[in-house]
């Protein structure tokens with residue numbers, strides 16, 4: 115594969131917006147961010163220092179500043195730079211945002227890594243499997259081959275198997291429920307769990323075969339055109355329905371991109387509200403529409419980075435657990451300060467990153483064990499898959515659960531019909 | 534013209550001009566870049582951008598409670614030399630006189646003994662920062678010529694000032710002239726190197742504060 119250095123440089127420079135440039139110029143190279151990063155913490159490799167990951171983009175930007183340019187001293191991005199940093203930009207950054215918390219300059223490294231990935235994608239350099247996930251999303255509707263037909267089949271089977279009334283392509287439903295193909299393919303009961311909760315609360319909801327895949331591998335792979343296509347599918351489906359609310363399932367990045375990115379990526383405000391499923395369940399609970407049996411298993415909760423630290427919804431998960439999970443113990447650190455599972459930012463889809471990812475997961479195992487519980491509940495299917503794989507790797511016998519599923523399993527009278 | 538006259542006269546004047554114009558150029562060319570408009574809907578109950586920006590600045594003064602992190606040393610050492618520099622710069626009577634000449638305002642100074650102690654502590658702290666930079670593998674990897682040069686240009690005025698006040702090594706007038714020249718060098722370097730962080734810190738922390746604030750993230 116030829117590496118288009120020019121295209122990478124052009125992409126870098128096309129993004130010189132005030133925030134990005136101030137961040138790049140402000141780094142004092144103090145190294146505080148290293149310890150905050152799960153990858154540096156695990157590997158001890160100085161190259162995994164968050165600030166170091168930004169070097170090529172900083173270099174590209176510096177190269178166009180006029181005094182240097184005049185003097186002919188402008189540094190240039192090289193093919194070697196791109197090759198050397200590929201692993202740092204893709205495999206060893208989950209865009210979890212933890213480093214920003216300790217940075218004395220408040221530099222948002224995660225968002226810059228997101229921007230930088232676009233330059234690698236433009237150069238044609240990046241993990242083949244992550245890029246394929248993005249291309250599959252564009253061509254087949256989902257990174258894991260969940261076409262519209264497959265989704266319909268799955269939902270039909272789940273309706274039968276789980277005895278739940280499904281709503282598919284229901285005209286003018288108020289709430290459009292989306293899916294993550296990770297759930298659909300690996301944890302299908304998540305889909306019926308969401309349906310059960312919606313039915314229980316009497317919500318006017320539907321799944322849509324026109325816009326269903328909420329994960330956005332276009333964004334994660336730095337392929338902006340695919341990111342837009344994926345967003346537009348859901349936005350168009352929601353607009354066609356006239357939906358008031360789009361609910362993002364248990365997927366952190368899907369929530370981050372749709373809730374905090376879509377309007378900016380598409381360049382227009384969205385005509386509906388976007389809620390993560392935990393926010394939506396919390397809303398139903400607040401409105402008194404949820405009747406739950408207590409869940410007694412001793413457990414702890416893993417905050418998906420994009421929902422809590424970068425999404426601002428940490429409190430909603432706690433609100434759901436309040437009075438429901440009777441033996442809930444917080445991890446340390448937790449909520450907005452939580453350690454990432456190691457698989458965010460598309461790292462889960464990068465095969466060659468698996469070894470380090472498993473090592474990173476040790477942090478999580480230790481955190482769970484320190485709580486004295488043995489069950490880890492999360493609200494992200496991507497976290498769950500990462501944890502499942504690493505759990506197997508370490509032969510860890512802790513339990514992994516989904517918050518939505520435990521809520522659905524403990525509904526009182528879960529057979530209520532939708533209105 | 535004696536060396537002291539040169540330092541006090543043209544050298545510092547040129548340095549002040551370069552500093553002022555340079556900082557303005559940096560800030561104007563930064564703030565003049567396109568600003569991405571955030572079209573997302575802020576979370577209900579999220580603070581205003583102004584208060585989120587201010588709290589972003591305050592938030593990043595320290596590591597959040599419960600974060601669990603190890604390198605407290607660097608954090609505390611950073612405060613020691615920043616505060617030390619501020620005490621020396623704003624507290625020493627001669628500096629206050631110089632600043633009064635520029636801005637017409639003045640305030641009571643600190644005893645010279647306090648300033649000397651502050652200078653010694655600051656020097657020690659700067660040396661510690663340099664040792665960390667040169668020994669920690671992370672720091673070595675991420676350090677650039679800019680970092681080392683900025684260290685030198687920051688340390689020299691403290692060192693020469695201390696020598697001048699203590700009349701060590703040469704005639705007072707010569708030491709004072711050298712001290713003023715090192716300050717001139719610092720002022721000239723300021724806009725071009727990482728000393729600019731003294732201004733940028735307000736921007737970046739506030740921008741991150743706004744980013745998180747509108748999302749309703751409470752850290």
Ligand code: SF4
Pocket residue numbers: 150151152153163164167206207208209210211212213214223224227454
């Ligand atoms: S965003 Fe997370 S993974 Fe990426 S550099 Fe920062 S701490 Fe490390």
Ligand code: SF4
Pocket residue numbers: 140141142143144145146147148164165216217218219220221
């Ligand atoms: S903590 Fe912030 S300022 Fe320090 S090296 Fe990391 S990114 Fe740069």
